[in-house]
Amino acid sequence: MSIVTVQLGQCGNQIGFEVFDALFIDSHCPQRLSSKRENEAYQASCKERFFSEEENGVPIARAVLVDMEPKVINQTLSKAAQSGRWKYGQHSSFCQKQGSGNNWAYGYSVHGPRHEESIRNLIQKEVEKCDSLSGFFIIMSMAGGTGSGLGAFVTQNLQDQYSNSLKMNQIIWPYGTGEVIVQNYNSVLTLSHLYRSSDALLVHENDAVHKICAKLMNIKQISFSDINQVLAHQLGSVFQPTYSAEGSFHYRRNPLGIDWQIRPPLPGLPSLSKMSLNKELHFNTSIANLLILRGKDVHSADLEGFKDPALYTSWLEPVNAFNVWRTQRAFSKYEKSAALVSNSQFLVKPLDMIVGKAWNMFASKAYVHQYTKFGIEEEDFLDSFALLEQVVASYCTL
Amino acid sequence: MTQSVIVQVGQCGNQIGCCFWDLALREHAAVNQAVLIDMEEGVVNEILQGPLRDVFDSKQLITDISGSGNNWAVGHKVFGSRYQEEILEKLRKSAEHCDCLQCFFVIHSMGGGTGSGLGTYLLKVLEDEFPEVYRFVTSVYPSGEDDVITSPYNSILAMKELNEHADCVLPIDNQSLFDIISKIDLVVNSGKLGTTIKPKSLVTSSAGTFKKWQEKPFDAMNNIVANLLLSLTSSARFEGSLNMDLNEISMNLVPFPQLHYLVSSLTPLYTLADVNVPPRRLDQMFSDAFSKDHQLIRADPKHSLYLACALMVRGNVQISDLRRNIERFDCVFFKIIYVYCLRQCSRVLRRPLCKF
Numbered sequence: 246m247s248i249v250t251v252q253l254g255q256c257g258n259q260i261g262f263e264v265f266d267a268l269f270i271d272s273h274c275p276q277r278l279s280s281k282r283e284n285e286a287y288q289a290s291c292k293e294r295f296f297s298e299e300e301n302g303v304p305i306a307r308a309v310l311v312d313m314e315p316k317v318i319n320q321t322l323s324k325a326a327q328s329g330r331w332k333y334g335q336h337s338s339f340c341q342k343q344g345s346g347n348n349w350a351y352g353y354s355v356h357g358p359r360h361e362e363s364i365r366n367l368i369q370k371e372v373e374k375c376d377s378l379s380g381f382f383i384i385m386s387m388a389g390g391t392g393s394g395l396g397a398f399v400t401q402n403l404q405d406q407y408s409n410s411l412k413m414n415q416i417i418w419p420y421g422t423g424e425v426i427v428q429n430y431n432s433v434l435t436l437s438h439l440y441r442s443s444d445a446l447l448v449h450e451n452d453a454v455h456k457i458c459a460k461l462m463n464i465k466q467i468s469f470s471d472i473n474q475v476l477a478h479q480l481g482s483v484f485q486p487t488y489s490a491e492g493s494f495h496y497r498r499n500p501l502g503i504d505w506q507i508r509p510p511l512p513g514l515p516s517l518s519k520m521s522l523n524k525e526l527h528f529n530t531s532i533a534n535l536l537i538l539r540g541k542d543v544h545s546a547d548l549e550g551f552k553d554p555a556l557y558t559s560w561l562e563p564v565n566a567f568n569v570w571r572t573q574r575a576f577s578k579y580e581k582s583a584a585l586v587s588n589s590q591f592l593v594k595p596l597d598m599i600v601g602k603a604w605n606m607f608a609s610k611a612y613v614h615q616y617t618k619f620g621i622e623e624e625d626f627l628d629s630f631a632l633l634e635q636v637v638a639s640y641c642t643l
Numbered sequence: 644m645t646q647s648v649i650v651q652v653g654q655c656g657n658q659i660g661c662c663f664w665d666l667a668l669r670e671h672a673a674v675n676q677a678v679l680i681d682m683e684e685g686v687v688n689e690i691l692q693g694p695l696r697d698v699f700d701s702k703q704l705i706t707d708i709s710g711s712g713n714n715w716a717v718g719h720k721v722f723g724s725r726y727q728e729e730i731l732e733k734l735r736k737s738a739e740h741c742d743c744l745q746c747f748f749v750i751h752s753m754g755g756g757t758g759s760g761l762g763t764y765l766l767k768v769l770e771d772e773f774p775e776v777y778r779f780v781t782s783v784y785p786s787g788e789d790d791v792i793t794s795p796y797n798s799i800l801a802m803k804e805l806n807e808h809a810d811c812v813l814p815i816d817n818q819s820l821f822d823i824i825s826k827i828d829l830v831v832n833s834g835k836l837g838t839t840i841k842p843k844s845l846v847t848s849s850a851g852t853f854k855k856w857q858e859k860p861f862d863a864m865n866n867i868v869a870n871l872l873l874s875l876t877s878s879a880r881f882e883g884s885l886n887m888d889l890n891e892i893s894m895n896l897v898p899f900p901q902l903h904y905l906v907s908s909l910t911p912l913y914t915l916a917d918v919n920v921p922p923r924r925l926d927q928m929f930s931d932a933f934s935k936d937h938q939l940i941r942a943d944p945k946h947s948l949y950l951a952c953a954l955m956v957r958g959n960v961q962i963s964d965l966r967r968n969i970e971r972f973d974c975v976f977f978k979i980i981y982v983y984c985l986r987q988c989s990r991v992l993r994r995p996l997c998k999f
Contacts, residue, residue: 255885314645314888342743343645346890390891422969424885426895426951455966467963469885611898 247294247375248484250308250382251368251399254345254392255317256417257384258310259469262321263477264384265306268295269331271481271577278541279574287574290486296331297374304331307375309367310338311399313345313356313391337371339363345390349431350619352394353438364399365406372407380411382484383443387435388419388428397438404442414443415480418450418595427612429603434621436596437629440636447586449476450595481577482584483537487570530558530643531589533566539582540575558643593640600633645745645888647876648676648737650765653711653718653758655783656751657686658861663750663869664695670873676737678703680730680765682722682757683710703737705729711756715797718760730765731772738773746777746889748872749809753801754785754794763804770808777889779875780809781868784940786818811893812904813871815939820864826936827912871907871939874955885962887955896951906944908937925960929968 252261272291276284296304306325310333312318318340325332339360345352372378381403385396396414403412416435419428439446454475458467462475534556538546552563576582606612607626617623651660657679664677679699681687684706691699705726711718738744747769751758762780769778782805785794805812875889897903910931931937932954933945956965 343745344888344890346888346894348890348894390894420966422966425891426953455963459963465963466961468961472962612894614900615894615897 246377246379247307248379248382249368249371249375250295250306250384252308252310252321253383253385253396253399254312254389256386256389257392257396258312258317258321260415260417260473260476261308261310261384262324263470263473264480265295265308265325265331266328267474267477267481267577268485269304271485273330274577276575278580283574287486287572293376294379294484294486303329305334306331307371308333308337309364309371311340311364311367311391311395312338313341313352313395314343315340334371337367339367345394347388347390347425347427347431348615348619349390349394349397349427349434350616350621352390352392352396353398353434354394354620356391356395357398360395361398361402365402368403378407378410380413380444381407382413382415384415385435386417386419387432388417388425389431392417393431393435397435397442400439401442411444412442413445413447414439415447415449418448418452420451420455421595421598424451427606427615429599429606430612430616430626432599433603433629433633434625436636437632440632447480448592449479478577479584482539482582483586485539485576487537487539487572529590529593531556531566531587532558532561532643533588534568535586536567536569537584537586538569538571540573540579541581543571543573543581546571590640590643593637596633597637600630600637604630645743646676646741647746647748647889648678648734648741648744649748649750650678650680650734652680652749652751652762652765653755654681654683654686654752655755656749656758656762657681657690659750659781659783659865659868661690661693661695662862662865663872664698666866666869666873668698676703676740678705678730678733678737680705680726680757680761682707682718682761684708703733705733711760713754713756713791713793713797715756715760715793715800718756718758718762719764719800720760722757722761723764726761727764727768731768734769734772738776744773744776746779747773749778749780750868750872751780752783752785753798754783754789754791755797758783759797759801763801763808766804766808777810777893778808779889780805780812781872782812782814783868784814784816786816786821788818806901810903811897813907813939814904815868815907816941817864819939819941820867822936823867823912823939824863867909867939871909874909874957877955877957887953892953896953898950902950906942907939908932908934909939910937912937925964926968926971929954929971 250261250264252258268291272288279287292298292304295307297307299305310318310321318338322333322338341356341360345356368381383396383400383403385392387393400412400414403410416439419425419432425431436446451472454472455467457475458464458471462471464471534551536548536551548569551567551569554563557563557566607630613623613626616626649660649663651657660677660679677699679687679690687704687706690696691704707722707726711722734747749762749765749769751762753759766778766780769776782801785791785798791797875892892905893903896905908931910928935941935943935945954965
């Protein structure tokens with residue numbers, strides 16, 4: 246079961262590289278605790294999922310790189326090639342010369358239709374290389390122009406073309422204090438469009454990851470590279486192969502086989518030889534939680550805390566809402582590790598904040614001319630606001 | 644990679660342009676395209692005889708003999724129509740040389756005749772001929788003590804054109820530049836920092852030997868503007884962890900079409916020999932960026948309203964440093980409505996931090 250990754254924009258490409266690197270390093274990490282056969286099955290499964298084979302043995306990532314300006318893609322391609330461990334396909338990237346200028350409308354209405362066919366062909370080529378496609382993993386940011394606007398367009402396209410395959414979007418929530426002035430507009434437009442065409446949105450907040458780097462990892466001068474590595478680590482521990490049934494040696498579990506909106510944990514980084522699970526002091530109500538355990542003693546872990554009905558909405562039994570996947574093969578150098586993917590009210594506060602800020606800006610019509618220039622009218626903004634308000638309301642009633 | 648075409652009009656425009664190319668070539672081997680226009684020959688001839696004579700060739704020049712006599716009408720109406728075809732032709736040629744043309748940088752002054760009149764005439768021409776290419780205008784406004792009597796008229800007439808046909812304007816005035824120079828001079832000569840300043844790191848120094856600014860005052864001032872322009876285009880030329888392009892500047896800093904005048908400031912004004920910048924020094928740089936002493940035009944935003952702000956950072960600065968400083972400013976600005984977030988780009992090269 247293979248996943249095709251689409252990396253969009255500067256953020257998407259920078260993160261994409263770190264993710265493939267983390268996946269590769271983990272699958273080749275020397276394992277003391279698992280048996281050789283187990284390890285080999287894991288490696289084979291990981292390989293099939295994320296990499297395809299090349300003649301001289303260097304695995305090629307199953308990825309399509311898209312950006313509207315060349316610098317980041319060039320950097321990403323060369324970093325991968327230089328590492329010597331794996332690389333990107335020679336013809337798997339698409340770029341233009343001039344970026345999207347942080348303009349969602351430009352990414353969606355101009356770049357999208359203009360380059361639709363080229364991007365579609367690239368993705369098609371990647372899909373044809375897979376024996377069986379389990380779905381698409383699309384990495385993008387919400388604040389910029391290419392990742393957000395073109396990302397929304399591409400996701401819509403994928404929905405039309407591959408309606409039977411799962412599409413999961415990894416979106417990066419920008420810093421609350423801001424990176425781009427129009428980030429709230431871009432985010433609102435992205436979320437409302439993705440809501441209609443994506444199957445699942447995996448959200449990572451820059452603020453949260455930054456806090457992890459600062460508080461849990463004690464990094465003094467945090468760079469984007471640090472942040473991306475933490476992100477990649479989290480994603481890796483979620484997407485690496487897991488057992489499909491107890492005691493079986495087959496790693497077949499469809500990694501994208503989760504059909505609700507999910508959200509990864511906040512400070513939940515594990516440490517060596519200590520099982521640390523994510524525990525919030527007061528609970529946000531969840532619709533569903535997925536816990537992935539890897540390493541030693543996975544079968545004897547005490548999970549009663551997760552089955553507490555207080556965690557879940559009243560119309561769901563904990564047994565229906567809580568899933569656990571256990572794998573004995575450890576992740577990277579951690580003897581034991583856990584990852585929690587959850588669909589809960591975590592999202593309400595940040596979403597509400599972004600919608601609020603965007604609405605304030607919209608009330609004065611600031612920057613709107615930059616969007617109407619390229620075909621996104623005020624009605625489109627209003628539709629997006631309405632949709633997102635609805636999402637917030639739905640989550641609040643849980 | 645995107646390219647820009649520099650259009651230098653008039654005496655002021657050409658002198659600044661000259662300093663710009665001086666610095667640009669120091670940083671970067673590749674040559675961007677330029678068109679040099681002046682209605683009297685003196686300045687352009689000087690350029691052609693100076694160290695930059697190999698950079699430009701006669702195909703990029705348009706000159707006349709008599710000049711515009713500090714009269715906007717002569718520059719705009721008379722020379723405008725007379726030279727329109729020729730200018731268009733040179734611009735088209737320059738554009739053809741570009742792989743991907745993103746922006747026209749027009750450099751001129753507002754108070755004179757050629758720069759002001761012909762310079763703004765050009766904006767309309769550029770808008771009609773190349774509608775998708777951005778027009779960034781660096782305008783030198785007359786200071787309080789200006790020696791051209793007709794400069795108020797020239798400036799007002801030019802402003803109207805800037806309002807309608809420019810995408811983004813960076814107003815600059817001589818008095819502010821002069822103040823910056825005095826500040827640097829004070830520090831350099833006071834002996835407080837002594838030999839610890841890197842000689843060529845002054846924001847006022849040119850590529851050649853370190854000249855004392857008293858010899859040619861406009862050189863030092865022009866270098867400041869040249870540094871600003873270089874920093875603006877640096878993200879297009881170099882890699883960074885969070886890139887910011889010229890079209891992003893326009894997108895983020897222009898909330899309403901006619902409000903496209905950007906106050907710029909640069910920091911630091913000189914670098915100490917010690918390359919490792921301690922965090923406190925970095926924080927000081929951020930505070931300086933918002934101080935009126937570092938601005939290239941007289942304005943006092945702290946007592947008015949910031950509509951939008953962008954920080955372009957070059958050098959070894961990480962996102963955590965930026966965030967720490969943004970959070971500091973949050974409490975200063977919280978009373979101001981519509982202050983949004985600062986946008987940053989960082990890369991490994993020289994030092995100046997500029998704020999718009």
